[in-house]
Amino acid sequence: MSLRHAILGLLTFQPMSGYALKTRYFDCSIAHFWPADQAQIYRTLQSLEAEGLAESHTVVGETRPNSRVYRITQAGQAALSEWLGVAQPLVTQKDSFLVQLYFGRLISRDQILAVLRARRAEHARLQDYYQRLDLPPGDSPMMRRQARFGGLTLDFARRRETMMLDWLDASIAEVEGWSEGQV
C-alpha cells in the first residue's frame, strides 16, 4: 500500500499531473526507497480517484499536451494521516545478491570474487551519488519542515552505503584469504 500513500503524500505539496509528479517529485525522492514506473503511478492515480482519495480535472495545455491534474481530497488527507500514524510491519528486505553469495561455494573463488567486486563498484557509485545529492533548501515553512525529514532518509541512504562498502571490503578480503582448494 506504500505507493498509494507516497503519491497522496506528494500531492500534499501541490496539485499536479501524473507526469509532473513522476518526473519532478517522485523520481527525486520516493523512488530512492520505493521505486515505481510510469504505468504503475498512472494506474495508482486512477485508483486513488476511484476511491475518492484524489480528484482530477483536465488542464488544457496551450504550449503542451493537455494534462490531468490531481488534487488530494479531504478523505485522502485523512487516509494518509491514518496510515502515517501506524507503524508499518517490518518487511524482510529481499536481495538476490545475498542468495548468490550464500551459494558461493558452487562456483570458483575467482567467480565469486568477481561478483563481489562488481557489487562493490555498484555501491561505491551509489555512495558517491548520495554524497553529492543534496536536498533543495526549502523556500517555505512547509518545505523547510519537509527538508528535515528528507534529511533523515538521506542520512539513512548514506549510512547504508557506508555499511555496505565496509562489509563488502571485509568479505572480499576474507574470500581472498581462502585458498582455492578450500573453496
Next chain:
Amino acid sequence: MSLRHAILGLLTFQPMSGYALKTRYFDCSIAHFWPADQAQIYRTLQSLEAEGLAESHTVVGETRPNSRVYRITQAGQAALSEWLGVAQPLVTQKDSFLVQLYFGRLISRDQILAVLRARRAEHARLQDYYQRLDLPPGDSPMMRRQARFGGLTLDFARRRETMMLDWLDASIAEVEGWSEGQV
C-alpha cells in the same frame, strides 16, 4: 528469478521434499534475505520440474503422509552455476517505513517519534536474533565450505542491524530536538 535459484541451491545439499526444504532449510537460511511462503515454494518446485531443472518421485511414508522428493538435475546444476556467476543488477530496496518517515511532517512530533521508537524496538529484536543465531558448524567438507559463505551473509545481517539502530537512535534524538511548533 531468485527463488528458483535459491531452491535449486538448497537441492544441492540433498534431494528432499517441499516440506523439508521449507521447514528445515529455507526458513533457517534463505528466508532471511528472500522470504517465500509454502504456496510459492511448492509452485516453484513444480515449475522447476516442468522445465527439467529438477525431478521428483513419490516416497511412500510409513509413519507419515507420502511426500514428493525433488532432486536437482544436470540441467538444473548448469542453470544454477550460470546464474551464480553473473552479477545480478542492483535493485532498490523498498521500505515503507522510509515513506512514512519522509512524510513525517504531516503528523505530530509525538506520533512520528512513536513510529520511530516502534521501529527501533523491531530492529533491536532483530539484532538480538542475529547475534544469537549461529550456523551449524558443518559435518562434512561441503557443509564447512557452506558455513563460510553463510557466515558472510550472517555478518551482513548483523552489520545492517547495527547500522539501523545507530541511525534510528540518531534520528530519534534529532526529532526530539525539534520543537513541536517547528514540526
Next chain:
DNA sequence: CGCGAATATATGACAACACATATATGATTC
C-alpha cells in the same frame, strides 16, 4: 519541412507474490 526530443496519458500481458483455503495421514494428548 521533417525529425527527434520532451511532454503527457493509457492499456495489454505477464510474472511474482500474499493470503486463504482445502485435503489427507498419523501421532500425541486429554
Next chain:
DNA sequence: GAATCATATATGTGTTGTCATATATTCGCG
C-alpha cells in the same frame, strides 16, 4: 474417543509490479 498437532501437498484469487507498446502534442534543430 475426540481433539489437536506435525507432516505433507495443492489450488484459487487478488494485488502489485514490470515491460512493452500505443497515442498525441508542441518545440527546436538542421
